[in-house]
Amino acid sequence: MDFKNVDEVLNAYAEYVVDSAKKNLVDERKSLGDLYKSVSYKYEKSQDLFLLDFLMEDYGTFVDKGVRGKTSTYPETSAALSQFQYGSGNFPKGGLTEGIKGWLEKKRFQWRDKKGKFMSYDTMTYLISRSIYNKGLKANLFFTTPFELGLQKLPKQLTDAFSLDIENAIILGTKK
Numbered sequence: 001m002d003f004k005n006v007d008e009v010l011n012a013y014a015e016y017v018v019d020s021a022k023k024n025l026v027d028e029r030k031s032l033g034d035l036y037k038s039v040s041y042k043y044e045k046s047q048d049l050f051l052l053d054f055l056m057e058d059y060g061t062f063v064d065k066g067v068r069g070k071t072s073t074y075p076e077t078s079a080a081l082s083q084f085q086y087g088s089g090n091f092p093k094g095g096l097t098e099g100i101k102g103w104l105e106k107k108r109f110q111w112r113d114k115k116g117k118f119m120s121y122d123t124m125t126y127l128i129s130r131s132i133y134n135k136g137l138k139a140n141l142f143f144t145t146p147f148e149l150g151l152q153k154l155p156k157q158l159t160d161a162f163s164l165d166i167e168n169a170i171i172l173g174t175k176k
Contacts, residue, residue: 003045005160006165007043008161016146017150020149035056042055056143063137066137066140068082069134069135082136097126101122101125
């Protein structure tokens with residue numbers, strides 16, 4: 001049986017989530033780089049299964065949900081409720097430092113010290129990483145918000161689409 005209408009609804013939902021997530025990243029000035037480019041979806045269908053996967057860089061989850069700091073966090077956001085925390089020992093050591101250093105070198109971003117000299121990337125990496133490690137990352141919810149908003153409408157749309165597909169199958173079956 002062909003589920004043309006269900007396919008259209010699921011693809012429209014996925015496109016809404018991806019487009020809104022990318023728009024949120026732009027609005028929040030979080031990323032126009034690797035994270036922005038990586039937000040996508042993959043839709044697969046088999047005989048009795050509809051599979052919709054949303055894809056993004058691994059660190060996108062941390063940007064979305066936030067990360068609690070070792071000593072303090074952003075109490076005004078949902079980062080305080082995040083399942084992620086720096087210093088918990090659940091993640092490999094050095095990941096934050098490597099990411100910050102790579103970003104600094106890619107953007108060719110450097111501060112000046114009190115004498116006016118440019119700081120080294122290693123010094124800047126240490127200062128930024130230490131601050132993020134202690135304070136945490138504010139939750140952005142760039143992905144969660146459109147995902148949940150779209151999900152509220154999805155059951156009704158899927159029911160209608162499935163009904164249309166069943167009607168079309170019955171009509172085609174009776175014509176044969």
